[in-house]
Amino acid sequence: MNSARTPTDWKGTAMQARIRRRYRSERAFKLAGLAAVILSAAFLAFLLVTMAWNGAGGFTRTEVALKLDFPAMALPVTPTQLRSPAADLALSGAGLKNAVETAGEGWVSDSAWMKVRDAIKADPSMLGRSQVIWLPASPAVEAEMRGGPDAGLEVHVLQSRGLVRTGFNLDFLTASNSTDPTAAGIWGALKGSLLTMLVTFLIAFPVGVLSAIYLEEYAARNRWTDLIEVSINNLAAVPSIIFGLLGLAVFLGTFSLFGHTIGPLFPRSAAVVGGLTLALMIMPVIVIASRNAIKAVPPSIRDAAYAVGASRVQVVFHHVLPLALPGILTGTIIGMARALGETAPLLLIGMRAFIVTPPEGFTDPSTVLPVQIFLWSDEVSRGFIEKTSAAIIVLLVFLLAMNGLAIYLRNKFETRW
Amino acid sequence: MNAFALLFLIAGLGLIGWLTGRARAVRFDRGARGRVNSLPSQHGWYVALWTLLPALLFVAVWSAVSPGLIRQAVLEHPAAAKLSDFAFERDAVIDEAGRVAADPRASAFNPIAAELAPAVREARSRYGWMGGGTAMLLAFAGGAFAFSRLSVDFRARTRVERWVMLILLLASLIAILTTIGIFLSLLWESLRFFSAVSPVELLFGTHWSPQVIDPKHPGASLGAVPLFWGTFFIGAVIAMIVAIPFGLMSAIYLTQYAPARVRAWMKPMLEILAGVPTVVYGYFAALTVAPAVRNLAVALGDTYASSESALAAGLVMGVMIIPFVSSMADDAIAAVPTAMRDGSLAMGATTSETIGRVLIPAALPGVVAGVLLAVSRAIGETMIVVMAASGAANVTLNPFESATTVTKQIVDLLTGEAEFDSPKTLAAFALGLTLFVITLLLNIFALRVVKKYREAYE
Numbered sequence: 092m093n094s095a096r097t098p099t100d101w102k103g104t105a106m107q108a109r110i111r112r113r114y115r116s117e118r119a120f121k122l123a124g125l126a127a128v129i130l131s132a133a134f135l136a137f138l139l140v141t142m143a144w145n146g147a148g149g150f151t152r153t154e155v156a157l158k159l160d161f162p163a164m165a166l167p168v169t170p171t172q173l174r175s176p177a178a179d180l181a182l183s184g185a186g187l188k189n190a191v192e193t194a195g196e197g198w199v200s201d202s203a204w205m206k207v208r209d210a211i212k213a214d215p216s217m218l219g220r221s222q223v224i225w226l227p228a229s230p231a232v233e234a235e236m237r238g239g240p241d242a243g244l245e246v247h248v249l250q251s252r253g254l255v256r257t258g259f260n261l262d263f264l265t266a267s268n269s270t271d272p273t274a275a276g277i278w279g280a281l282k283g284s285l286l287t288m289l290v291t292f293l294i295a296f297p298v299g300v301l302s303a304i305y306l307e308e309y310a311a312r313n314r315w316t317d318l319i320e321v322s323i324n325n326l327a328a329v330p331s332i333i334f335g336l337l338g339l340a341v342f343l344g345t346f347s348l349f350g351h352t353i354g355p356l357f358p359r360s361a362a363v364v365g366g367l368t369l370a371l372m373i374m375p376v377i378v379i380a381s382r383n384a385i386k387a388v389p390p391s392i393r394d395a396a397y398a399v400g401a402s403r404v405q406v407v408f409h410h411v412l413p414l415a416l417p418g419i420l421t422g423t424i425i426g427m428a429r430a431l432g433e434t435a436p437l438l439l440i441g442m443r444a445f446i447v448t449p450p451e452g453f454t455d456p457s458t459v460l461p462v463q464i465f466l467w468s469d470e471v472s473r474g475f476i477e478k479t480s481a482a483i484i485v486l487l488v489f490l491l492a493m494n495g496l497a498i499y500l501r502n503k504f505e506t507r508w
Numbered sequence: 509m510n511a512f513a514l515l516f517l518i519a520g521l522g523l524i525g526w527l528t529g530r531a532r533a534v535r536f537d538r539g540a541r542g543r544v545n546s547l548p549s550q551h552g553w554y555v556a557l558w559t560l561l562p563a564l565l566f567v568a569v570w571s572a573v574s575p576g577l578i579r580q581a582v583l584e585h586p587a588a589a590k591l592s593d594f595a596f597e598r599d600a601v602i603d604e605a606g607r608v609a610a611d612p613r614a615s616a617f618n619p620i621a622a623e624l625a626p627a628v629r630e631a632r633s634r635y636g637w638m639g640g641g642t643a644m645l646l647a648f649a650g651g652a653f654a655f656s657r658l659s660v661d662f663r664a665r666t667r668v669e670r671w672v673m674l675i676l677l678l679a680s681l682i683a684i685l686t687t688i689g690i691f692l693s694l695l696w697e698s699l700r701f702f703s704a705v706s707p708v709e710l711l712f713g714t715h716w717s718p719q720v721i722d723p724k725h726p727g728a729s730l731g732a733v734p735l736f737w738g739t740f741f742i743g744a745v746i747a748m749i750v751a752i753p754f755g756l757m758s759a760i761y762l763t764q765y766a767p768a769r770v771r772a773w774m775k776p777m778l779e780i781l782a783g784v785p786t787v788v789y790g791y792f793a794a795l796t797v798a799p800a801v802r803n804l805a806v807a808l809g810d811t812y813a814s815s816e817s818a819l820a821a822g823l824v825m826g827v828m829i830i831p832f833v834s835s836m837a838d839d840a841i842a843a844v845p846t847a848m849r850d851g852s853l854a855m856g857a858t859t860s861e862t863i864g865r866v867l868i869p870a871a872l873p874g875v876v877a878g879v880l881l882a883v884s885r886a887i888g889e890t891m892i893v894v895m896a897a898s899g900a901a902n903v904t905l906n907p908f909e910s911a912t913t914v915t916k917q918i919v920d921l922l923t924g925e926a927e928f929d930s931p932k933t934l935a936a937f938a939l940g941l942t943l944f945v946i947t948l949l950l951n952i953f954a955l956r957v958v959k960k961y962r963e964a965y966e
Contacts, residue, residue, distance in 0.1 A: 113858055113861070114858065116858075116860060117858040117859060117860045117861075120859075120860035120863070120864075121761070121765050121859075121860070123757055124757045124758070124760050124761025124764075124765055125761055125765070126757075127753065127754045127755075127757035127758045127761060128757075128758045128761050128762065128766075128774055130754065131754060131758060131777070131778065131781060131827070131830050131831075132774070132777050134781075134827050135777060135780060135781050135784075138784070138788070138789075138792050141792065141795075141796055142788070142792075145795075297679070298679045298682050301675065301676050301679035301680070302676070302679040302680035302682065302683060304676055305673075305676035305677055305679060305680040306680055309673060309676060309677075310680070318684060319680050319681070319683055319684055321952075322683050322684050322686075322687040323683045324951075324955060325687065325948055325951055325952065326683060326686060326687060328881065328884060328885070328947065328951040329690070329888070329944065329947060329948070330884075330885075330887075330888020330889070330890070330915070330943060330944075330947055331888070331890065332888065332890045332915050332918060332919070332940070332943075333690060333694075333888070333940055333943065333944050334690075336690075336693070336694060336918070336936070336937060336940040337686075337689060337690045337693055337694075339922065340693035340694070340696070340697055340937070341689060341693055371686050374682070374683065374686070375683065378683065402665060402669060403669065404668070404669045404672050428783060429783075431785075432783075432784075432785025432786070432787070432788075433785070433786075434785070434786065434787040434890075434891050435786070435890035435891055435894070435915070435919065438894075438919055438923060439918075439919065439922050439923070443923065461785055461787045462787075464787050464788070464791065465787050465790075465791075465891070465894075465895070468787075468790075468791050468794065468795075468895060476795070479791060480791075483788050483791065486785060486788070487784070487788065490783055490784075490785065491780070491783075494779065494780065494783050498776060498779075
């Protein structure tokens with residue numbers, strides 16, 4: 092078997108063609124990879140641009156200067172009523188809504204009378220004179236100002252006289268939900284989100300970090316520890332909706348103790364229930380991130396501390412934990428960002444109520460920003476499409492800020508030991 | 509007593525305990541230089557723990573018991589005799605009385621509730637003071653006991669560290685408790701469901717229409733096969749057709765080809781894609797993608813195309829999963845020893861040949877496990893399908909038709925106005941249990957493959 096193999100003719104046409112073919116497929120493969128990345132980026136860009144395009148209008152509002160002749164309206168309200176806490180009731184009972192609608196002649200939105208009401212409460216002397224007040228415009232006027240169809244109201248005439256203006260809608264950031272898109276705002280939902288996040292953080296952060304410390308620094312390698320580890324890894328991958336079912340069954344189901352049925356453990360729709368549920372959901376994320384951060388602290392640090400006589404608790408809390416903290420915080424922020432964007436479990440535990448006043452405490456009925464987005468997305472009117480996209484922009488700004496902070500922390504404090 | 513005020517007071521006592529314990533230990537230290545067993549702060553912690561733990565434990569137990577006691581006290585009020593015997597109605601009135609008692613501005617709709625409100629308020633304040641007083645007493649007694657034990661030889665350090673260890677252990681047990689809690693609560697509600705509907709009917713029935721349930725035979729309209737098919741079709745077929753090629757190719761490009769500058773920009777971009785909340789994807793799917801898909805279908809000649817097609821939901825879900833698949837593939841490829849790659853390149857193979865014939869086959873178990881995890885994430889995904897998929901349960905192979913999923917039905921069943929005990933709401937828990945078990949099996953299997961494969965190369 093010593094028949095000599097003919098040497099390959101690298102310069103031959105067949106070989107050259109083969110090499111060309113191989114390089115061609117190499118280039119095609121590389122291009123396919125690039126295309127995959129670019130298409131993913133393009134999708135993200137498309138999504139963001141769509142949201143920005145739709146949502147930009149949600150931050151602005153058209154207002155109309157309306158002259159209201161209060162003496163002619165003859166509202167049956169006394170000054171004492173206006174100073175009492177029942178002023179709202181008195182003014183709406185006096186027919187203010189109808190009066191404003193009549194004066195507005197289709198120019199002002201359905202909720203404009205509430206603005207008038209608040210103006211009167213701020214300055215009761217207004218009732219004795221006629222007064223020009225800037226009020227949110229009706230959807231038809233709003234649409235025409237944005238280049239929509241003619242509302243048949245000669246908007247441009249008023250516009251040329253400076254009686255119509257479009258400006259930043261502060262109410263969007265300070266008001267709560269409303270059936271009227273021009274009056275709806277996100278403050279109630281945002282406050283609900285903040286309260287919920289506070290509960291989530293106060294529970295998930297200590298519990299997550301402490302269990303990570305236990306698993307990394309204390310736990311012996313045995314079956315029991317394996318069980319804890321397996322359940323943490325699995326919890327991290329359980330669908331979020333399952334946590335909603337857990338919250339519904341445990342926190343809101345009928346709860347009985349010592350033979351007394353005492354009703355639900357917590358009030359429905361409350362921030363505390365949402366916070367607890369989300370805390371259970373993101374706790375595994377925090378545990379896993381904290382364990383990795385603690386694992387990255389080199390043993391030499393521990394050995395040095397032990398060598399000068401530190402106890403185990405001192406080693407952990409004085410040396411290991413401070414060094415691992417940036418990694419732990421990064422993981423926590425990413426977990427919190429996930430909780431802030433979460434919707435499904437909160438839908439199940441009833442945080443989808445129509446909330447007109449911002450929640451005052453942890454047990455008040457409240458909703459959160461993603462759920463508010465979901466609820467508005469079901470509305471059909473054009474105004475709510477803008478509001479939904481604008482609320483999404485606000486949510487994305489929060490999430491991007493949190494993720495940016497996490498990436499910054501990671502880059503700044505990343506230590507190569 | 510206000511719960512926050514109480515917790516604040518207990519915390520304050522704890523702080524005082526810490527300070528006094530520490531101060532006493534400092535005095536020992538002056539007297540017996542070098543002979544004190546533990547550091548002053550460890551003495552302080554010992555007193556603080558004895559102040560806090562018994563009192564907090566009592567508060568936890570008391571807050572669980574006291575509503576029952578308050579209720580008992582209210583039911584003994586003379587006005588309670590007028591209450592209906594019907595438990596549901598009685599509870600509603602007592603709840604209302606509780607609300608009126610808490611908020612002086614509120615007015616009662618039911619006259620009995622208005623009569624009961626002062627009784628509720630009185631019982632609340634009595635039991636509140638009782639519990640608060642006992643808690644403070646416990647805190648004080650615990651602190652005093654601990655303080656009296658401090659001495660030069662006292663081993664505060666050992667004791668405190670034992671407590672710390674116990675607290676750490678308790679914290680790590682919460683993960684197990686959550687898992688057990690999920691499983692038991694789902695199982696409990698599902699068993700109640702299965703007492704009315706047989707599991708066989710749910711798992712193998714092919715007719716799903718929970719809107720009309722025959723009370724005599726609820727199982728006939730609760731067959732979940734169409735849901736399972738829809739979940740599989742949207743999450744495991746359509747979404748994966750998008751996510752696997754895109755995720756895998758981006759991972760390959762970013763790890764093997766991209767210059768460092770491109771990688772530095774593109775990796776965070778993928779992270780942002782992963783960080784976009786699902787409700788945003790859902791809104792995007794419903795508002796932009798679904799109409800486009802429908803127009804496409806009509807252009808292709810499918811005039812019955814649904815505007816809530818399986819394709820729209822699946823496409824967007826696939827995009828959502830891309831970063832996940834990409835990062836799993838990234839890990840799997842990175843775990844392949846460099847020697848294998850270098851060997852292939854040294855033999856004259858091009859980069860793409862090396863990837864296709866060496867890296868991917870070697871990383872295949874890891875990639876497959878990553879895909880399984882991605883599938884488990886896709887079938888558990890809720891908001892995209894709630895907003896973009898339809899509620900109509902069809903078994904179809906046409907991606908332009910509508911299909912529904914398990915998660916969408918869970919949300920639909922539970923956000924209606926039905927009471928908690930109807931087969932309709934309980935069916936949601938049975939579906940949840942099925943989903944939990946399937947995702948759990950997928951995860952355990954995939955994580956085991958990943959672990960085994962990682963060990964093979966280490």
